[in-house]
Amino acid sequence: MINTKDILETINMVKEENLDIRTVTMGISLLDCASDDPKKAAERIYDKITKTAEKLVPTAEQIEKEYGIPIINKRVSVTPVSLIGGRYSVGDYIEFAKTLDSAADTLGINFIGGYGALVQKGFTAADRNLIESIPEALAVTGKVCSSVNVASTKAGINMDAVALMGKTIKKTAYLTRDNDCIGCAKFVVFANVPEDNPFMAGAFHGTGEAECVINVGVSGPGVVSSAVERAGDCDFSELAETIKRTAFKITRMGQLVAREASKRLGVPFGIVDLSLAPTPAVGDSVARILEDMGLETCGACGTTAALALLNDAVKKGGVMASSHVGGLSGAFIPVSEDAGMIAAAGSGALTIEKLEAMTAVCSVGLDMIAVPGDTTEEVISALIADEISIGVANTKTTAVRVIPACGKKAGDSVSFGGLLGAAPVMKISTLSPARFIARGGRIPAPIHSLKN
């Protein structure tokens, strides 16, 4: 018989500590949608997505009800759009973005990812056209998310792409300036991008994936935070043990939901992404976990060590709970989506430099950070180059999702609403890296990429 204490623990996690399944994401290959005629290709894209994912939302809602575990987001990720044939113009790609957006509306999902390109080593003509279309595509759609992979440990860093990303981000911000530059919240630049990540804005369906697959992202910063608080002033071994146990339980939920969704939809199970994904809700913050560990505020000296411990313990606890772990898997530190991070950045305790250090030991990167609107495209490119180098040198994923807030300066704030939250505009160095960025070419792959 099930133990009463266990039942109460689970109920309390859901009711009081915001335990939820953050996303059930269906990956769909669009490789068979290519056509000489862009209109025909768009039709095929729309038909394939709406037919394949037809039952995604009702099935997820049914699982949610039966198991009593909230499933916050239902999403779709598709093959990077630049790979669907190579003969389309910038205008054609914008039409594809609109097609993806209307497919998302038909399905009732909240985001669709994969409007992107993989250019870690160089651009194809299609990659160039797609990247050129990104600012407008993000301005004219609501649910489309875009990502570009500009580097990998194996290929090095495509600095031409990094330079182009600075321009792309500035233009995206400008085109959505009337809406707090929200376009930039839907665009992320990656190094070592995972091909099975279920989280937005970086989700896409990789080329090594099956026709269709179900990936699940778990959450639960609130549950870990409460467990750390209950553990009190224990030593680090016990602290790590507490986090591991909690992560195990959270991940088991994810595995259960993933298995059920896969079975009911008749689609293979891909991976569970073991990430601690915060939301702006009180009690659902990664920063608060670090503070519960004993820091006065997130951003204090010790923050990187605390985050490293947390990230490692989450993975160790979660990995045994799932048959396949993948995606980003680790703690997320998006500033605008985490109440504790917002407070720390607002008070000046948390700076971009500290965040950059933190990204060396957790799963993503400089995420949802607003910087002054007059930040130059070279500074943004150089910020990306720094962050991407951390990923390339450490054989890990890093990413940049930065919002140059048009017309705003350090100390102001931007608000995107919903899960994207609100962010204080943070101070960033204005010293010019223009000559460095203008060099172009590729930064060679690091020596430890030569493993064979």
Next chain:
Amino acid sequence: MKAVITVVGRDSVGIIAKVSALCSDYHANIVDISQSVMKEYFAMIMVVDIDGLTVPFTSFVDTLSELGRNNGLDVRTMHEDVFNSMHRI
């Protein structure tokens, strides 16, 4: 298959009776009942067998939640697999 019904709220007369009556109406066989105190609230846990349920499980979940709302109680009905997968290896 079994489901776990938890009822949390301020104590009042007839909570168990109301939930049990509903279970009986829909042919959910009560296998176990226990009660415990969580913070200052009364908490009842009921394990029911749902193999003979006369309605789809999701409707049963909705009906119980509505009963809870009408009586100022938080009633949650969850499939036993949730607890088994979370607490057993």
